[in-house]
Amino acid sequence: xxxxxxxxxxxxxxxxxxxxxxxxxxxxxxxxxxxxxxxxxxxxxxxxxxxxxxxxxxxxxxxxxxxxxxxxxxxxxxxxxxxxxxxxxxxxxxxxxxxxxxxxxxxxxxxxxxxxxxxxxxxxxxxxxxxxxxxxxxxxxxxxxxxxxxxxxxxxxxxxxxxxxxxxxxxxxxxxxxxxxxxxxxxxxxxxxxxxxxxxxxxxxxxxxxxxxxxxxxxxxxxxxxxxxxxxxxxxxxxxxxxxxxxxxxxxxxxxxxxxxxxxxxxxxxxxxxxxxxxx
Ligand SMILES: O=C(O)CCC(=O)C(=O)O
Numbered sequence: 001x002x003x004x005x006x007x008x009x010x011x012x013x014x015x016x017x018x019x020x021x022x023x024x025x026x027x028x029x030x031x032x033x034x035x036x037x038x039x040x041x042x043x044x045x046x047x048x049x050x051x052x053x054x055x056x057x058x059x060x061x062x063x064x065x066x067x068x069x070x071x072x073x074x075x076x077x078x079x080x081x082x083x084x085x086x087x088x089x090x091x092x093x094x095x096x097x098x099x100x101x102x103x104x105x106x107x108x109x110x111x112x113x114x115x116x117x118x119x120x121x122x123x124x125x126x127x128x129x130x131x132x133x134x135x136x137x138x139x140x141x142x143x144x145x146x147x148x149x150x151x152x153x154x155x156x157x158x159x160x161x162x163x164x165x166x167x168x169x170x171x172x173x174x175x176x177x178x179x180x181x182x183x184x185x186x187x188x189x190x191x192x193x194x195x196x197x198x199x200x201x202x203x204x205x206x207x208x209x210x211x212x213x214x215x216x217x218x219x220x221x222x223x224x225x226x227x228x229x230x231x232x233x234x235x236x237x238x239x240x241x242x243x244x245x246x247x248x249x250x251x252x253x254x255x256x257x258x259x260x261x262x263x264x265x266x267x268x269x270x271x272x273x274x275x276x277x278x279x280x
Contacts, residue, residue: 002085002086002087004045004087004090005041005045007041007042008041008042008045009090011038011039011042011096012042012090012091012094012095012096013094013095013096014095014096015095015096015099016034016037016096016099016100018034018100018103018104022034022104023103023104023106026104026208026210027106028165029162029164029165029197029213030162030163030164030165030166030167030168030209030210030212030213031162031164031207031208031209031210031213031215032104032207032208032209033199033201033205033206033207034100034205034206034207034208035202035204035205036202036204036205037096037097037100037148037204037205037206038096038148038204038206039204040203040204042204043149043150043151043203043204046091046148046150046229047150047151047227049081049085049087049088049090049091050081050088050091050117050150050227050229051150051227053078053081053084053085053088053117054076054078054117054119054227057078057084058076058078059076059077059078060072060076065121065123065124065125070125070126070128070177070178070179070182071177071178073124073125074120074124074125074126074127074128074177074217075118075119075120075121075124075127076117076118076119076120076121077116077117077118078116078117078119079114079115079116079254080092080114080115080116080269081115081116081117081229082112082115091115091229091231092112092115092231093112093271093273094231095273095274097146097148097206097231098110098231098233098273098274099274100146100206100208101144101146101208101231101233101274102233102274102275102276104144104208105142105143105144105233105235106142107142107235107236107237108236108237108275108276109235109236109272109273109274109275109276110233110234110235110236110272110273110274110275111233111234111235111236111238111265111270111271111272111273112231112232112233112269112270112271112273113136113143113232113233113234113255113270114232114254114255114269115229115230115231115232116229116230116232117227117228117229117230118228118229118230119225119226119227119228120157120158120217120219120220120225120226120228121220121225122220122222122223122224122225123219123220123221124158124219124220124225124226125219126158126182126216126217126218126219127158127160127177127216127217128177128178128179128181128182128185128216129163129172129181129182129185129186129189129214129215129216130172130175130176130177130181130185130214130215130216131166131167131171131172131173131211131212131213131214131215132145132209132211132212132232133173133210133211133212134172134173134174134175134176134245134247135176135247135248135251136211136248136251137240137241137242137243137244137248137249137251137252137261138211138234138238138239138240138241139238139239139240139241140235140238140239141167141210141211141212142234142235142238143210143211143232143233143234143235143238144208144209144210144211144232144233145208145209145211145230145231145232145233146206146207146208146230146231146232146233147160147206147207147208147209147228147230148206148228148229148230148231149201149203149205149206149226149227149228150227150228150229151203151227152200152201152202152203153200153201153226153228154200154222155198155199155200155218156218156220156221156222157220157221157222157224157226158217158218158219158220158226159198159199159200159201159217159218159226160201160207160209160215160216160217160228161196161197161198161199161215161216161217161218162196162197162207162209162213162214162215163185163189163194163195163196163197163213163214163215164194164195164197165194166189166194166212166213166214167210167211167212167213167214169192169194171185171188171189171192171214172184172185172188172214173212174245176247182216185214189214196216198218233273234265234270236272236275237264238264238265239262239263239264239265240252240256240259240260240261240262240263240265241261242261243261255267255269255270256269256270257269
């Protein structure tokens, strides 16, 4: 699987221009779903790479669903596949995705925060409402996640859904992923009149969401795992903020260990994945 067909390698790194309307939508809504980012051949290759690494490294292997908490029922989580093999690195370092993230964030370039596979098993539970950035000690909001499904995801398999415009409201910013975050954020969104935007993902579609955009996913009621890879990008000039909670302390140690508070996150775990002009 380390062999990458020429056409796939080209696609992973070729530019994918976004228009001004897409950039505006991303800034207003806090997320953007982009159809046709990858061909069926490329998605199948990424699926092979990621699924093999998840099978080898699954931290929940053998743990019955009924003995897990809400977080454990939501997904199998395997981090930093880009460090595991040359193929994993090709996926995590895709210049196409990093260029799109740069374009959407409006930065001069982006670094890796980390990548992670998120597999929702058959019978896996919902992913509670949350905002990612409450876990991340970053000095600005210029960070986003590419959510890369490895097959088409129908509603019954737990596609990612979003609260449009929620990155502009300060809702649930101190809540870790939990039953409380699901309940309290749902109530606050209802009070604000913000409705959950939920749609299936077509094969090859990828979404991007900002660190403060509220999102969730439903349960997987099908008999096939919902296989997704994600890459988290931050402004190439992102500085480490003083950690505000124990999760941020843990993320500092895990994802940028050599960076001191106030410094640009230039740890070897945070390579610049794209730099240059918009969409170049
Ligand atoms: O895939 C999921 O169920 C949740 C994904 C998520 O929260 C994220 O990528 O930020």
